[in-house]
Amino acid sequence: xxxxxxxxxxxxxxxxxxxxxxxxxxxxxxxxxxxxxxxxxxxxxxxxxxxxxxxxxxxxxxxxxxxxxxxxxxxxxxxxxxxxxxxxxxxxxxxxxxxxxxxxxxxxxxxxxxxxxxxxxxxxxxxxxxxxxxxxxxxxxxxxxxxxxxxxxxxxxxxxxxxxxxxxxxxxxxxxxxxxxxxxxxxxxxxxxxxxxxxxxxxxxxxxxxxxxxxxxxxxxxxxxxxxxxxxxxxxxxxxxxxxxxxxxxxxxxxxxxxxxxxxxxxxxxxxxxxxxxxxxxxxxxxxxxxxxxxxxxxxx
Amino acid sequence: xxxxxxxxxxxxxxxxxxxxxxxxxxxxxxxxxxxxxxxxxxxxxxxxxxxxxxxxxxxxxxxxxxxxxxxxxxxxxxxxxxxxxxxxxxxxxxxxxxxxxxxxxxxxxxxxxxxxxxxxxxxxxxxxxxxxxxxxxxxxxxxxxxxxxxxxxxxxxxxxxxxxxxxxxxxxxxxxxxxxxxxxxxxxxxxxxxxxxxxxxxxxxxxxxxxxxxxxxxxxxxxxxxxxxxxxxxxxxxxxxxxxxxxxxxxxxxxxxxxxxxxxxxxxxxxxxxxxxxxxxxxxxxxxxxxxxxxxxxxxxxxxxxxx
Numbered sequence: 001x002x003x004x005x006x007x008x009x010x011x012x013x014x015x016x017x018x019x020x021x022x023x024x025x026x027x028x029x030x031x032x033x034x035x036x037x038x039x040x041x042x043x044x045x046x047x048x049x050x051x052x053x054x055x056x057x058x059x060x061x062x063x064x065x066x067x068x069x070x071x072x073x074x075x076x077x078x079x080x081x082x083x084x085x086x087x088x089x090x091x092x093x094x095x096x097x098x099x100x101x102x103x104x105x106x107x108x109x110x111x112x113x114x115x116x117x118x119x120x121x122x123x124x125x126x127x128x129x130x131x132x133x134x135x136x137x138x139x140x141x142x143x144x145x146x147x148x149x150x151x152x153x154x155x156x157x158x159x160x161x162x163x164x165x166x167x168x169x170x171x172x173x174x175x176x177x178x179x180x181x182x183x184x185x186x187x188x189x190x191x192x193x194x195x196x197x198x199x200x201x202x203x204x205x206x207x208x209x210x211x212x213x214x215x216x217x218x219x220x221x222x223x224x225x226x227x228x229x230x231x232x233x234x235x236x237x238x239x240x241x242x243x244x245x246x247x248x249x250x251x252x253x254x255x256x257x258x259x260x261x262x263x264x265x266x267x268x269x270x271x272x273x274x275x276x277x278x279x280x281x282x283x284x285x286x287x288x289x290x291x292x293x294x295x296x297x298x299x300x301x
Numbered sequence: 302x303x304x305x306x307x308x309x310x311x312x313x314x315x316x317x318x319x320x321x322x323x324x325x326x327x328x329x330x331x332x333x334x335x336x337x338x339x340x341x342x343x344x345x346x347x348x349x350x351x352x353x354x355x356x357x358x359x360x361x362x363x364x365x366x367x368x369x370x371x372x373x374x375x376x377x378x379x380x381x382x383x384x385x386x387x388x389x390x391x392x393x394x395x396x397x398x399x400x401x402x403x404x405x406x407x408x409x410x411x412x413x414x415x416x417x418x419x420x421x422x423x424x425x426x427x428x429x430x431x432x433x434x435x436x437x438x439x440x441x442x443x444x445x446x447x448x449x450x451x452x453x454x455x456x457x458x459x460x461x462x463x464x465x466x467x468x469x470x471x472x473x474x475x476x477x478x479x480x481x482x483x484x485x486x487x488x489x490x491x492x493x494x495x496x497x498x499x500x501x502x503x504x505x506x507x508x509x510x511x512x513x514x515x516x517x518x519x520x521x522x523x524x525x526x527x528x529x530x531x532x533x534x535x536x537x538x539x540x541x542x543x544x545x546x547x548x549x550x551x552x553x554x555x556x557x558x559x560x561x562x563x564x565x566x567x568x569x570x571x572x573x574x575x576x577x578x579x580x581x582x583x584x585x586x587x588x589x590x591x592x593x594x595x596x597x598x599x600x601x602x603x604x605x606x607x608x609x
Binding site: 012013015016019020022023024025026027029030031033034036037040041043044095098099101102103106107111115117118119120121122124125126127128129130131132133135136137163166192193194195196197217220221223224225226227230231251254255258259262264272273276279280283284286287288290291 | 311315318319321322325326328329330332333336337339340343346347350393394395396397398399400401402405406414415417418419420421422424425426427428429430431432433435436437440457460461464487488489490491493511514515517518519520521524525527560563564567568575578579582585586589590593594597
């Protein structure tokens with residue numbers, strides 16, 4: 001005689017089997033997305049890179065792949081990304097680090113618990129709203145200080161982008177500083193150091209790989225940010241390192257081309273995938289470095 | 302040096318350190334308030350420039366060449382439909398992946414790879430999802446520049462957020478809950494369905510809200526797939542008067558969305574269009590910040606009510 005529960009057990013097992021495969025499929029979906037991105041970037045930019053000699057990517061001074069007399073100077077695009085990212089980091093790294101030190105070592109617990117989620121809101125603001133703010137509020141304000149500032153400037157876009165990425169620096173940085181063991185702090189206090197001294201000489205070095213991870217991930221965010229620079233920094237690629245000037249970034253170029261008519265396989269179509277491939281490689285490098293640093297920090301702590 | 306002078310010297314140093322600490326505390330407080338102040342300035346600025354534009358007419362009108370008559374009807378309908386597509390893809394897939402990785406996945410190289418992949422996916426710039434969608438969904442799959450293609454792009458974009466928050470919610474549940482279920486003879490799925498999922502609903506819902514709020518504000522992937530900025534019509538209705546009474550024609554309809562509409566208005570000259578942009582921005586801010594606020598409250602509530 002079969003066991004009374006056997007048939008229901010068999011059903012349970014069947015359900016289990018079905019569910020495992022459905023859940024596994026969900027896990028694969030994320031891998032499929034990555035493959036989708038990598039493969040489309042490679043196949044769609046391949047015609048561009050095989051047509052344009054590598055030497056011209058390096059030596060041309062302008063980036064005008066859509067013109068009748070095309071120029072392929074990648075440096076003109078990269079300069080825009082470099083300058084806006086640089087300005088953003090000049091805002092986000094000092095400010096974000098000070099806030100992280102303050103919240104982790106100085107602020108009362110209740111203030112910290114209130115401020116942390118509020119800061120996260122800064123990175124939840126839609127970037128098109130930041131772009132609006134940079135173009136129509138910050139730029140006119142800066143023009144009062146420096147009247148020659150053009151309507152589109154990398155300075156204005158970079159400053160706002162810096163505000164946007166502060167939470168990335170602060171929240172990761174604060175987490176890693178707080179996971180520095182209390183014992184180390186107490187030791188330094190016992191030797192007579194003050195709060196700031198302990199923060200800078202004990203906590204900061206102890207949390208450094210966590211903070212470095214925060215900086216690197218913030219860089220990756222700034223490099224990939226699109227709407228703020230597309231709205232406020234200008235859409236014309238230009239080889240300039242002057243933040244008071246306007247220039248397109250890699251991302252802004254993709255937006256600018258996408259706004260026009262874009263037939264499949266046209267040179268414009270190929271060029272945005274080429275720009276996208278470069279962007280992907282840059283952010284991938286930063287992301288992997290950031291995660292490696294983070295993992296190292298977790299192992300040390 | 303005499304002992305008294307040494308003591309004085311040390312006292313002076315201690316006082317100086319205390320003063321420095323006090324100053325840094327003040328500096329930190331001022332900078333914190335200042336940084337949060339940006340958020341307030343942003344909101345007030347949008348309200349001052351755009352609040353007067355928000356009325357019934359604005360919400361129920363199509364975009365127009367005359368700024369004063371323009372509205373966001375097609376934009377908010379587009380955003381709502383996009384979110385429908387995004388949610389119905391990203392939530393089941395993301396939660397499934399989260400459950401699989403946290404409860405089922407064996408510890409091996411493949412799982413490590415999937416985990417690194419998800420962490421990295423979360424850092425891929427959103428515009429690259431747009432490029433993928435342009436090549437795959439718009440051209441390869443022939444979905445065209447449709448709500449379906451846009452919604453799928455956004456679903457791919459927020460998938461890591463849903464996965465990570467599902468995993469975090471499951472991870473907070475102590476192992477004893479699983480062991481108790483197994484001891485009573487339940488299968489792994491039964492433990493997940495009857496015990497783990499009910500306990501983690503709050504955490505998962507938080508992640509889902511955050512991911513949707515992110516998707517609502519995204520514009521660059523939609524621009525790359527070629528979402529149009531001037532759409533003066535609505536997608537075909539989902540409910541029709543002939544059998545089978547529901548129609549999915551709308552998912553292949555061209556569309557615009559709130560952030561796209563706002564971008565369009567920002568890039569036009571003229572104060573009137575900028576007022577429209579501010580009004581659209583205000584709507585976006587209210588929606589996204591409201592959703593984020595709800596997520597924060599939900600997370601706090603979920604944490605407070607469970608005592609293992």
